[in-house]
Amino acid sequence: MLHLEFMTDLGARVTVDVESADKLLDVQRHYGRLGWTSGEIPTGGYQFPLDNETDFDWTLIGARRWTNPEGEEMVIHRGHAYRRRELEAVDSRKMKLPAAVKFSRGAKSTDPEHVREKSDGEFEYVTLAIFRGGKRQERYAIPGNRAQGAPQSATRPAPAPRPSPRPAAAQVEEETPF
Amino acid sequence: MLHLEFMTDLGARVTVDVESADKLLDVQRHYGRLGWTSGEIPTGGYQFPLDNETDFDWTLIGARRWTNPEGEEMVIHRGHAYRRRELEAVDSRKMKLPAAVKFSRGAKSTDPEHVREKSDGEFEYVTLAIFRGGKRQERYAIPGNRAQGAPQSATRPAPAPRPSPRPAAAQVEEETPF
Amino acid sequence: MLHLEFMTDLGARVTVDVESADKLLDVQRHYGRLGWTSGEIPTGGYQFPLDNETDFDWTLIGARRWTNPEGEEMVIHRGHAYRRRELEAVDSRKMKLPAAVKFSRGAKSTDPEHVREKSDGEFEYVTLAIFRGGKRQERYAIPGNRAQGAPQSATRPAPAPRPSPRPAAAQVEEETPF
Amino acid sequence: MLHLEFMTDLGARVTVDVESADKLLDVQRHYGRLGWTSGEIPTGGYQFPLDNETDFDWTLIGARRWTNPEGEEMVIHRGHAYRRRELEAVDSRKMKLPAAVKFSRGAKSTDPEHVREKSDGEFEYVTLAIFRGGKRQERYAIPGNRAQGAPQSATRPAPAPRPSPRPAAAQVEEETPF
Amino acid sequence: MLHLEFMTDLGARVTVDVESADKLLDVQRHYGRLGWTSGEIPTGGYQFPLDNETDFDWTLIGARRWTNPEGEEMVIHRGHAYRRRELEAVDSRKMKLPAAVKFSRGAKSTDPEHVREKSDGEFEYVTLAIFRGGKRQERYAIPGNRAQGAPQSATRPAPAPRPSPRPAAAQVEEETPF
Structure with a gap:
């Protein structure tokens, strides 16, 4: 199990559970579509x-x-x-x-x-x-x-x-x- | 399962479990009413x-x-x-x-x-x-x-x-x- | 379930599980008695x-x-x-x-x-x-x-x-x- | 259950689960022997x-x-x-x-x-x-x-x-x- | 159970569960091969x-x-x-x-x-x-x-x-x- 930290479009700090490492980019795409980001530039x-x-x-x-x-x-x-x-x-x-x-x-x-x-x-x-x-x-x-x-x-x-x-x-x- | 990080009205750091992404704003509203904030301005x-x-x-x-x-x-x-x-x-x-x-x-x-x-x-x-x-x-x-x-x-x-x-x-x- | 982040009296970073939001201040009192703090001034x-x-x-x-x-x-x-x-x-x-x-x-x-x-x-x-x-x-x-x-x-x-x-x-x- | 955050001797960020508060110093001693630290000076x-x-x-x-x-x-x-x-x-x-x-x-x-x-x-x-x-x-x-x-x-x-x-x-x- | 925090090659913040302390370096090697880092220099x-x-x-x-x-x-x-x-x-x-x-x-x-x-x-x-x-x-x-x-x-x-x-x-x- 992995845990991916996001800042939502509203600036809130949210962690999302991810089943396995190969699902990681899918989850980033899914929430990234909402303007959520993980980490800093x-x-x-x-x-x-x-x-x-x-x-x-x-x-x-x-x-x-x-x-x-x-x-x-x-x-x-x-x-x-x-x-x-x-x-x-x-x-x-x-x-x-x-x-x-x-x-x-x-x-x-x-x-x-x-x-x-x-x-x-x-x-x-x-x-x-x-x-x-x-x-x-x-x-x-x-x-x-x-x-x-x-x-x-x-x-x-x-x-x-x-x-x-x-x-x-x-x-x-x-x-x-x- | 998601995990939402707050700073309480007393300045304490608290993480709250959230069942699913569509419940997120409800939980923010609930604790926001107490003056809790998530993330920085x-x-x-x-x-x-x-x-x-x-x-x-x-x-x-x-x-x-x-x-x-x-x-x-x-x-x-x-x-x-x-x-x-x-x-x-x-x-x-x-x-x-x-x-x-x-x-x-x-x-x-x-x-x-x-x-x-x-x-x-x-x-x-x-x-x-x-x-x-x-x-x-x-x-x-x-x-x-x-x-x-x-x-x-x-x-x-x-x-x-x-x-x-x-x-x-x-x-x-x-x-x-x- | 909530999770409360502390800095212990020894400066260590510890998270404590809290059953529900209404127990939060009790837990802060309990560990605060030991000099533990949550968040910054x-x-x-x-x-x-x-x-x-x-x-x-x-x-x-x-x-x-x-x-x-x-x-x-x-x-x-x-x-x-x-x-x-x-x-x-x-x-x-x-x-x-x-x-x-x-x-x-x-x-x-x-x-x-x-x-x-x-x-x-x-x-x-x-x-x-x-x-x-x-x-x-x-x-x-x-x-x-x-x-x-x-x-x-x-x-x-x-x-x-x-x-x-x-x-x-x-x-x-x-x-x-x- | 408590969760104790460390920086390992290699500088990695690791959290260790601790059964109860009275076991905390034992766990700090155990990993501290490896040069792991928790929190800042x-x-x-x-x-x-x-x-x-x-x-x-x-x-x-x-x-x-x-x-x-x-x-x-x-x-x-x-x-x-x-x-x-x-x-x-x-x-x-x-x-x-x-x-x-x-x-x-x-x-x-x-x-x-x-x-x-x-x-x-x-x-x-x-x-x-x-x-x-x-x-x-x-x-x-x-x-x-x-x-x-x-x-x-x-x-x-x-x-x-x-x-x-x-x-x-x-x-x-x-x-x-x- | 331990939890190891990474910054992925894409800059995302991810935590990975690790079974025991002796598996830690293996997990660091595994993800380090992808350019993931834990902690700062x-x-x-x-x-x-x-x-x-x-x-x-x-x-x-x-x-x-x-x-x-x-x-x-x-x-x-x-x-x-x-x-x-x-x-x-x-x-x-x-x-x-x-x-x-x-x-x-x-x-x-x-x-x-x-x-x-x-x-x-x-x-x-x-x-x-x-x-x-x-x-x-x-x-x-x-x-x-x-x-x-x-x-x-x-x-x-x-x-x-x-x-x-x-x-x-x-x-x-x-x-x-x-």
């Missing part, structure tokens, strides 16, 4: 393989995709809207980085210090997840390959030059659909 | 749809409505009194924000840094909950539509201009009924 | 009604009354000695505060920032509990009205002018009986 | 009566006595070596302190702020435990009065003048036997 | 005996060995790559330190203050584990002495002079295989 954000990005099952971490009124692809997680950004590969003498997709948002005054990442100038942002490198893991995909209205990679805008954390406009952050 | 405050405000069941988060001697609508949560404020919609070039109702209080010297929000000048405040946008969720309402003496929206004062976090007068914060 | 201290002060059952929060060699009324909680102080009512244009009884101690170098309260000048103190206003709650009283050697309100010294957090002399803080 | 260190010092059962807090190559009495707790120091009684107009035995070590760069205590000059130290005043508690003693090779009080060096937290030499702190 | 890093280094079972702490494209020996733990460094013994008048093997990485902007260790100049690093002194503990070894493709000590590069925390190049930290 790792510092620097969740790390997933790039090849998992197009059909990643966001319910695994209590999040969901959302297209904002301006048509931008975003992800909602615990009431915060994170914007999808494509980062080009970097191959200079100083840095060597494979291409990546990052979901991040501008930092708010109430964000604790350790989740804030510095960008150019004064701007600070918070990363929910980064998809980069690695080997696709089937267990992270939406079961049955049903894309469930998720934006397709075919519709990806041209990648922005790195570093490209454009501040999410205040109105978007605030208009988060509940 | 999310940074920036709880977020609820605006249309849930008039008959929101504050027992869900261990709080209750209170009208102070001056006739102001407030909410008591863990011994702190939060004042109800109406925020007008903003529609400028820089910001676009729908109307909202916010429950907040002036920050105290013992409030940790990450819950303090800056306002005009030196004043800092703490938000319990904000009702804005979204779609009404029936499960957040007082069961049976019994308003239980809660102030009606008809009695709402005229909305204050944004930003309007007037510091809650010291005597009100302190006179919190137990 | 709320920021700003526990808040209780003033009318509960004379026969308050300190075992509910793992504390006990103690009269120091100088005859001063104190309360011992987790190895710290808190001095009893009476605060007069304040009724000025700027502040309106009912009379209160406060149990506080001088801050130590190892006290975390968020429990320290500023006083006049450089002095900082930590509050265990404040009794003010509210309505007496019978369940907080020593069962059977046995005062158990607790100091009577008749012996109260004249209230000190507010704010009156006299620093607890170093020797008293240190001489804490084990 | 209280700020300012554990406080015990002075008369418990000679035969104190360090397994109660997951520690053990150790004599370093230089013949100094120390205590090992979670990989840190704490040096034994005798503090003379102080009886001045400003301070009145009974004699004490303290186990402390020099602070390391990775020690969090709230465990560091200031000494003369720049030196900072961390206290594991202080034995002072109080009344001997039999339950803290090594069962059966077997001293188990612990240094006897007869071999105590002359007490150092107060305050005497000599910085533990770097090599001793580092040479901690595993 | 101790401040200053895990401490193990030097003689355990060559066949240390990294699954015990949810980590695994990895040889990077440049042929360097590293360890992956919760998405971070730690570089293996050999530290020569120091025997000066000021310090006396036995030889050690350390696994550390450069600090990132999101690392909390208390895990950062200062080095020469501005550079800060984070230690996962240090192998030094002590007596080999068989229970920490890979069961059955199967080295499982782990780099052999025969291939060790010449030890670097102390202190030698070379900053892990940005590209290596970032190219962490998932």
Whole structure:
């Protein structure tokens, strides 16, 4: 028997019994659909393989995709809207980085210090997840390959030059659909 | 079987067994009536749809409505009194924000840094909950539509201009009924 | 079934099963007598009604009354000695505060920032509990009205002018009986 | 049924079921012998009566006595070596302190702020435990009065003048036997 | 019955029931192979005996060995790559330190203050584990002495002079295989 700790959509602390380890992701999907989360966002954000990005099952971490009124692809997680950004590969003498997709948002005054990442100038942002490198893991995909209205990679805008954390406009952050 | 963690009105840490997930809100209401809370106030405050405000069941988060001697609508949560404020919609070039109702209080010297929000000048405040946008969720309402003496929206004062976090007068914060 | 989390007098983390919610305070009293505590002191201290002060059952929060060699009324909680102080009512244009009884101690170098309260000048103190206003709650009283050697309100010294957090002399803080 | 939370010698979080409250110290001794600890060191260190010092059962807090190559009495707790120091009684107009035995070590760069205590000059130290005043508690003693090779009080060096937290030499702190 | 708390590879909080204390390390190995960890890295890093280094079972702490494209020996733990460094013994008048093997990485902007260790100049690093002194503990070894493709000590590069925390190049930290 396993016991899985959640924070519900209302912020309550709930533990759910799980029969066996192989049922764990199912239970995370089930409650994640309600916006329940388990644990904190790792510092620097969740790390997933790039090849998992197009059909990643966001319910695994209590999040969901959302297209904002301006048509931008975003992800909602615990009431915060994170914007999808494509980062080009970097191959200079100083840095060597494979291409990546990052979901991040501008930092708010109430964000604790350790989740804030510095960008150019004064701007600070918070990363929910980064998809980069690695080997696709089937267990992270939406079961049955049903894309469930998720934006397709075919519709990806041209990648922005790195570093490209454009501040999410205040109105978007605030208009988060509940 | 689920297990719901509470902090009692006396500050003790108690876990309560809950038969099934659909009983969860009932149990939160039951103990919330005693002032028990589960989890912490999310940074920036709880977020609820605006249309849930008039008959929101504050027992869900261990709080209750209170009208102070001056006739102001407030909410008591863990011994702190939060004042109800109406925020007008903003529609400028820089910001676009729908109307909202916010429950907040002036920050105290013992409030940790990450819950303090800056306002005009030196004043800092703490938000319990904000009702804005979204779609009404029936499960957040007082069961049976019994308003239980809660102030009606008809009695709402005229909305204050944004930003309007007037510091809650010291005597009100302190006179919190137990 | 409920589960009550304690920190024992030795600082160990122990959870105790409790049959039903109405047995909760009994169990807190039982282990509180051994100096076990559940949860942390709320920021700003526990808040209780003033009318509960004379026969308050300190075992509910793992504390006990103690009269120091100088005859001063104190309360011992987790190895710290808190001095009893009476605060007069304040009724000025700027502040309106009912009379209160406060149990506080001088801050130590190892006290975390968020429990320290500023006083006049450089002095900082930590509050265990404040009794003010509210309505007496019978369940907080020593069962059977046995005062158990607790100091009577008749012996109260004249209230000190507010704010009156006299620093607890170093020797008293240190001489804490084990 | 009680449930006792430990951090194992490997840093893992483990809860152990305990039949009844009177078995609690036995279980703490059993796992403490393996270096398992429950809870954190209280700020300012554990406080015990002075008369418990000679035969104190360090397994109660997951520690053990150790004599370093230089013949100094120390205590090992979670990989840190704490040096034994005798503090003379102080009886001045400003301070009145009974004699004490303290186990402390020099602070390391990775020690969090709230465990560091200031000494003369720049030196900072961390206290594991202080034995002072109080009344001997039999339950803290090594069962059966077997001293188990612990240094006897007869071999105590002359007490150092107060305050005497000599910085533990770097090599001793580092040479901690595993 | 024991209960072992994990953070899964997805960051979820899960407790696993364990039949008896002697099965504990087996269960840690089993889930550690999936990247699950229990508890936090101790401040200053895990401490193990030097003689355990060559066949240390990294699954015990949810980590695994990895040889990077440049042929360097590293360890992956919760998405971070730690570089293996050999530290020569120091025997000066000021310090006396036995030889050690350390696994550390450069600090990132999101690392909390208390895990950062200062080095020469501005550079800060984070230690996962240090192998030094002590007596080999068989229970920490890979069961059955199967080295499982782990780099052999025969291939060790010449030890670097102390202190030698070379900053892990940005590209290596970032190219962490998932």
